Amino acid sequence: MNNADKLKIGNKLFDSRLMLGSGKYRTIDDAVNSINSSDCEIVTVAIRRLPTNLTNDNTSFLKFLDWERLWLLPNTAGSQTAEEAIRMAYLGHELACQIGQEDNFFVKLEVISDPKYLLPDPVGTLKAAEFLVKKGFTVLPYINADPMLALHLEDLGCATVMPLGSPIGSGQGLNNLANIQIIIENSNVPVIVDAGIGTPSEATMAMELGADGVLLNTAVAQAKSPEKMALAMNLAVQAGRLGYLSGRMEKKYYANPSSPLNQISQLISE
Template identity: 80%
Template sequence: MKVINNVDKLKIGHKIFNSRLMLGTGKYKSAAVALNSIKLSACEMVTVAIRRLPTDINNDNSSFLKLLDWKKLWLLPNTAGSQTAEEAIRMAFLGHELACQIGQEDNFFVKLEVISDPKYLLPDPIGTLKAADFLIKKGFTVLPYINADPMLALHLEDLGCATVMPLGSPIGSGQGLTNLANLKIIIENSNIPVIIDAGIGKSSHASLALELGADAVLVNSAIAQAQEPEKMALAMKLGVQAGRLTYLAGQMEEKNYARASSPITQISY
């Protein structure tokens, strides 16, 4: 349901967010660039691959996590690198342990990724369903990364997932939203937030996702691999805001013919 902008919040699980832009933390040239990009994006949730982190960040002064302000940011641990449901489940529990180390003891969020295909990096639907079912029963807030499969999205919603995160196009490709038909169906049918993840390469891609009615986007490579990541982070912030406002405003109906913008009849003022 459309709402006026000043009360337009994003709710995932028990958390409420003002920003509809989420950022990944990999591939940046330096920690300083990553920190500046996160700040300029005004995002409130960042995702971090558990597999790449030390088991005890408090005793690791080089840990990137220690540089972030966790009073303003919410950690979204992800199970990237997991090829089976069992690996993903193990990573999810480690993710919660790391959340506790930064003072977010009530953080049971997990971005669920099960990817057994090393070439195209496409998520495994069967492994994702299996892991999601187990983790939800254990009290996790599960955000599953999936192909743009409308039926799979419905099955995951029925299981109790907090969101679905369909890919816009192959991860890291920057191709944008290449499967619009299925993404539109997922958005139309979903009763939980839809977050477009993977494939976004520029701010217009992010804006289009929000214009379609997606609730948020998650971006990493487009910012981290831009020539000037900080500028791209700001562009993504503005693109998401513009796309959401366009959706809330209600776009004019498209027509197959021209219509004068200054008619001489039917003037109401």
């Protein structure tokens, strides 16, 4: 990839546009090997799943990752209210400090009060985002693919917007394609497609639309070979980004020969 084509979130620059989750893996080895194979630079971790003190815990997979290369993205998964999410965000910063990232105020903001479909709560998300932005956090809000909500969150000062492709963990793909495209067209902050992607081709499709990045977890963690799928997702995101930057050919109603007759005649005469 072009060295100038970096992903900027807040005041941080990243080479990789693939972000990987850390849940649902069968083993710690699967998680660590997949993260390494993906070549991602941002790893998101649910604060509720971690011990409050990593120093005295030798079982957490965080101990096996290279935090000189990786950037921790704490997420507030499991928070049903804005207040819960805010508390989780502060705990996330404390955990980032424990791995040597004292300047890490990133938070993936999730406020989900719907237990069946796990759809994000727009009102709670707005409320928590406004508070956390004012407190200096770099807020990456997880939202439904709602173009107006995305604009409101951008106006509040969120560093990205993260619309879902389909319900989290469903693997249904990009069911909200039209709305995601509207969000991409209207956004002045990075758009990260988050949730629902199940295959590398779907990751490529999101990037070809012009998304700035993709965050996924279950598609890798629950694959038969998580490490291979992580590599496939890495290549898919790169391919989609290159395709978007290259600019696709214009669609035509009729066939257009690859070797036009006048070009063939010219070759014969030569």
